[in-house]
Amino acid sequence: MSLDNPTTPQFKANARQALANENLQSALRGARNGFVNGRAAARAKLGPDEFDALRDAGRDLKNHVLANLGDYLEAYEAKVTASGGHVHWAETAEDARAIVLDICEQAGAKTVNKGKTMISEECGINDHLAAHGIKPVETDLGEYIIQLRGEHPSHIIAPAVHVTVPEVRDAFMEAHPHLDAERDLSGLDTLLAEARGELRAKYFEAEVGITGANMLIAETGQSIIVTNEGNGDLSQSLPKVHIVMASIEKIVPTMEDAGTVLRILARSATGQDMSVYTTLSAGPRRAEDPDGPEEYHVVLLDNGRSNMLGTEFQDMLRCIRCGACINHCPVYQTVGGHAYGWVYPGPMGSVLTPSLIGVEEGGQLPNASTFCGRCEDVCPMRIPLPKMMRHWREREFEKKLTPGATRWGLGVWAWFARRPALYRLGTRMGMAALRVMGRGRGKLASVPLAGGWTGSRDMPAPQGDTFMAQYKRAQR
Amino acid sequence: MSARDRILSRIRKAEAPAAEHLAAPVPGIASLEGAARIERFCAQVEAASATLSRLDSFEALPAALADELRQRNLPAAIRMGADPDFAHLDFGGLQVSHGPGRIEEPATLSRATFGMAETGSLVLLSGPDNPVTLTFLGETHFAVLQESDVKAGFEDVFAGLRAAGHDPRTVNFVTGPSRSADIGQTLQLGAHGPVALHVFLVAGGVE
Ligand code: SF4
Numbered sequence: 001m002s003l004d005n006p007t008t009p010q011f012k013a014n015a016r017q018a019l020a021n022e023n024l025q026s027a028l029r030g031a032r033n034g035f036v037n038g039r040a041a042a043r044a045k046l047g048p049d050e051f052d053a054l055r056d057a058g059r060d061l062k063n064h065v066l067a068n069l070g071d072y073l074e075a076y077e078a079k080v081t082a083s084g085g086h087v088h089w090a091e092t093a094e095d096a097r098a099i100v101l102d103i104c105e106q107a108g109a110k111t112v113n114k115g116k117t118m119i120s121e122e123c124g125i126n127d128h129l130a131a132h133g134i135k136p137v138e139t140d141l142g143e144y145i146i147q148l149r150g151e152h153p154s155h156i157i158a159p160a161v162h163v164t165v166p167e168v169r170d171a172f173m174e175a176h177p178h179l180d181a182e183r184d185l186s187g188l189d190t191l192l193a194e195a196r197g198e199l200r201a202k203y204f205e206a207e208v209g210i211t212g213a214n215m216l217i218a219e220t221g222q223s224i225i226v227t228n229e230g231n232g233d234l235s236q237s238l239p240k241v242h243i244v245m246a247s248i249e250k251i252v253p254t255m256e257d258a259g260t261v262l263r264i265l266a267r268s269a270t271g272q273d274m275s276v277y278t279t280l281s282a283g284p285r286r287a288e289d290p291d292g293p294e295e296y297h298v299v300l301l302d303n304g305r306s307n308m309l310g311t312e313f314q315d316m317l318r319c320i321r322c323g324a325c326i327n328h329c330p331v332y333q334t335v336g337g338h339a340y341g342w343v344y345p346g347p348m349g350s351v352l353t354p355s356l357i358g359v360e361e362g363g364q365l366p367n368a369s370t371f372c373g374r375c376e377d378v379c380p381m382r383i384p385l386p387k388m389m390r391h392w393r394e395r396e397f398e399k400k401l402t403p404g405a406t407r408w409g410l411g412v413w414a415w416f417a418r419r420p421a422l423y424r425l426g427t428r429m430g431m432a433a434l435r436v437m438g439r440g441r442g443k444l445a446s447v448p449l450a451g452g453w454t455g456s457r458d459m460p461a462p463q464g465d466t467f468m469a470q471y472k473r474a475q476r
Numbered sequence: 477m478s479a480r481d482r483i484l485s486r487i488r489k490a491e492a493p494a495a496e497h498l499a500a501p502v503p504g505i506a507s508l509e510g511a512a513r514i515e516r517f518c519a520q521v522e523a524a525s526a527t528l529s530r531l532d533s534f535e536a537l538p539a540a541l542a543d544e545l546r547q548r549n550l551p552a553a554i555r556m557g558a559d560p561d562f563a564h565l566d567f568g569g570l571q572v573s574h575g576p577g578r579i580e581e582p583a584t585l586s587r588a589t590f591g592m593a594e595t596g597s598l599v600l601l602s603g604p605d606n607p608v609t610l611t612f613l614g615e616t617h618f619a620v621l622q623e624s625d626v627k628a629g630f631e632d633v634f635a636g637l638r639a640a641g642h643d644p645r646t647v648n649f650v651t652g653p654s655r656s657a658d659i660g661q662t663l664q665l666g667a668h669g670p671v672a673l674h675v676f677l678v679a680g681g682v683e
């Protein structure tokens with residue numbers, strides 16, 4: 001996959017390859033339960049009612065922000081400027097690339113350290129810098145691993161979740177030829193220590209550090225990053241220039257509002273009460289400060305988001321990129337993130353991708369769903385993901401991009417049904433989809449799976465509802 | 477029209493439904509008082525894989541720090557900023573150096589402005605008193621916090637920051653030592669930041 005050439009239209013072919021890839025399947029098996037159980041435990045520990053009340057509050061907060069986005073962005077910009085920072089507005093990925101390159105060139109950068117930022121992935125910053133002779137170094141451990149492997153993230157919070165330990169070992173042996181070829185890399189701790197050592201030196205070399213932002217606070221002009229490794233903080237504190245890449249919907253009004261989002265973010269993402277490092281940054285270092293960057297830039301990216309406001313896809317702009325919908329998605333759990341073919345995988349990607357790169361390129365993804373509804377059940381911002389995927393199907397249908405309205409529905413059904421391990425799951429999900437669609441409106445009420453369903457009586461009968469029952473138990 | 481104006485005008489033309497700014501609920505764990513608050517703070521610090529010991533006063537810090545360094549087989553040396561709470565202390569045989577973090581820092585010391593009982597987080601403010609890089613470059617990071625500065629939750633921490641008029645470049649919430657699960661989906665401590673975090677909680681100041 002390259003960012004300019006999404007392989008999204010080939011989702012089905014990608015998925016088939018993913019299923020046949022034993023390494024990937026073993027990596028995915030390893031990750032599955034950790035995230036799902038972690039979130040359930042964190043929710044139980046806080047108290048399910050309080051947790052769900054915070055989800056309501058998160059939803060209401062973001063709805064308010066989106067209703068007043070222009071005012072909040074202007075207030076935020078004024079605060080950043082007052083603290084000595086610079087705000088750059090980017091309408092497109094291309095604009096963002098040009099802005100970032102310009103700042104880096106002004107700073108005379110040879111090396112740029114990157115904290116984890118999906119916006120940078122969306123804009124293809126690394127390739128652009130490299131093409132202009134500037135070396136981007138990913139410092140998040142997972143991002144570092146996939147950068148060495150020449151890959152893109154397969155998950156928004158666990159970018160290397162598809163990589164097995166032996167593959168990490170191979171990547172390090174190849175990438176660190178200056179180290180003893182006979183060294184012992186058998187333990188996970190030795191791999192971590194090697195990455196730590198390699199990157200520690202790099203933190204001190206870079207002229208520019210780029211991070212993302214989990215939130216931007218209008219009241220104070222602060223950007224927030226949330227990490228567990230500390231790489232984002234080293235990336236922003238040691239170089240002389242800090243660039244924050246953020247999309248326009250990351251705004252929250254006050255610090256307390258940020259607190260509300262933080263209370264649901266880590267619990268939904270990794271099951272932690274709070275991630276290790278939550279950093280609020282405002283402007284460059286103060287006159288008396290002995291460390292911190294001398295310049296602070298924020299690149300505010302639109303790239304299609306303002307067009308989602310006021311449409312049936314607006315709710316997607318509430319997303320806080322926690323990854324819960326991805327972690328709980330049976331399709332993602334089976335095919336991994338790369339099959340989705342662009343930056344954002346899983347249910348959130350299925351809604352966002354067609355919004356950002358167009359229904360022609362991304363319109364297949366909303367079909368890569370079983371409509372089981374788990375994503376919406378776990379989303380901390382209560383985003384109606386299945387409903388929006390149906391909206392996209394509708395759009396795709398209207399654009400006549402699907403030759404024969406039922407084709408994809410049958411395709412997904414047949415694809416699942418051919419795989420015994422998935423069949424029962426697919427069946428349950430398919431039934432859920434039928435129910436949901438029965439409640440739908442217009443053409444879709446009669447669209448996808450029914451024909452395939454009744455037309456294939458030779459399949460074994462679905463057995464029980466143990467999967468959903470188990471899932472519900474785990475969740476409550 | 478600039479990119480800024482075009483983006484803002486698209487936003488303003490879109491008809492996003494009106495929605496009020498409502499006060500969010502504060503969970504019970506973020507509303508504790510007195511001893512229960514301190515107890516939760518200590519428990520959460522340990523739940524985040526950090527360690528904690530309690531001191532009667534700031535004067536007890538040098539001996540306690542020397543002791544921790546010895547027990548952890550670390551050199552008898554510490555890197556710190558210019559915090560006035562440390563300036564008058566006699567660190568005796570410890571080799572004390574001042575300034576921001578360097579590429580290798582076996583042990584660093586910071587003064588936390590607040591603690592947050594809700595999550596066991598330390599709240600540190602960047603500046604000459606406590607350079608931000610000490611928090612991330614120390615292999616073992618020691619942080620000193622006064623009991624009276626332990627707040628219940630985010631709301632009190634932010635109110636405290638506003639009341640004191642602090643305007644640092646960074647406000648750092650630190651909850652345990654650094655970690656990563658990016659290799660083999662197995663959680664390991666000590667990713668890029670500290671491998672260990674120890675909190676000295678100094679008694680006093682609580683009315
Ligand atoms: S859509 Fe919801 S669950 Fe998915 S990443 Fe966004 S906030 Fe998290």
